[in-house]
Amino acid sequence: MSLYRTELRRLAKRRFARYMTLLGLLVLAAVLVGTFFTNQKIDDTVRAKADRQAEQQYEEQVRYAQQERASCEQDKAAGKADDTHRYPPDCAMIQPPPREAFESQWFLPSTFDFKESFAETLVPFAAILALVGFVVGASFVGAEWSTGGMMNLLLWRPRRLTVLLSKLAALLTGLLAVTLPAAVLWFAGFWAVGVFRGSTEKVTSGVWQSFALTGLRGVVLVLAATTVGFALASLGRHTAMALGGVVAVMVVGQFGLGILLEMAGAKFVEAWLLPTYALAWMQKKVTLQNWDACNATYTGECKPATFDVTWQHSSLLLGVGVVLILGVALWAMRRRDVS
Structure with a gap:
């Protein structure tokens, strides 16, 4: 029997994974329905x-x-x-x-312009599914360690890295099977919002290409978050390791670091925070402003100093982070005792 197919069936049968995925999809549906009813088509x-x-x-x-x-x-x-x-x-x-x-x-009442507004909706779409992927990925392998299922599995298939990578491959396949249809429905749903509650004018092939690339970056972000959650839980041998690690990084690392940098008078504090890079990855560029550094123009207007965080910066950070965390998890799987 194929280990990969076995892991796919195990993932599909996990109640927590099904309920968490359903919850994420319901939140996305609520966003779509809320947008529909809070906008209105503008006529004469x-x-x-x-x-x-x-x-x-x-x-x-x-x-x-x-x-x-x-x-x-x-x-x-x-x-x-x-x-x-x-x-x-x-x-x-x-x-x-x-x-x-x-x-x-x-x-005029709020109206949904598909060309101008749809790209903004891809950010919460990717963020919600990335959160679902992270939690499902952490629980998928974390439960195996905490219940002893990993040890039993290694008795049947003693090749440790093959087992772990097969689990990861099955997990990413499952997330893709959810994310891609959800993305298609997301596009179709907001197109319907534009038709009935706004405007779909001036949507050219170039606009569709831009939306498709943004959606693709969102899918990559979901897979990266899933991999990180999986690797952290495998490294700590418990789901709580991944969830606790994220809380520590976001609350202690990011929030505390932001306060320290503000107190130190650092420029462009947001450039040190992970959400900035996630947003830049989705929007291609985030421009930070420092109003403390005033560049006066010939008209006397004060223009702040700026710093651009681009998707290239984000891709480097995202790629290095995923490879590093997954590499450490694989190394630990190979070197440590599994009893």
């Missing part, structure tokens, strides 16, 4: 309503300005002292704002 009727609201807002400001100017003139005619400096020296200065200051677009 909606635009006309927004125009009326803008006109009403302008008329209210005109009436308010007239009342204030009349009150100002009455107080000055009566010789009342303006101790609170409510009015200007000349009451004629009280004028309503110009009509063009009230734009109709301010009163």
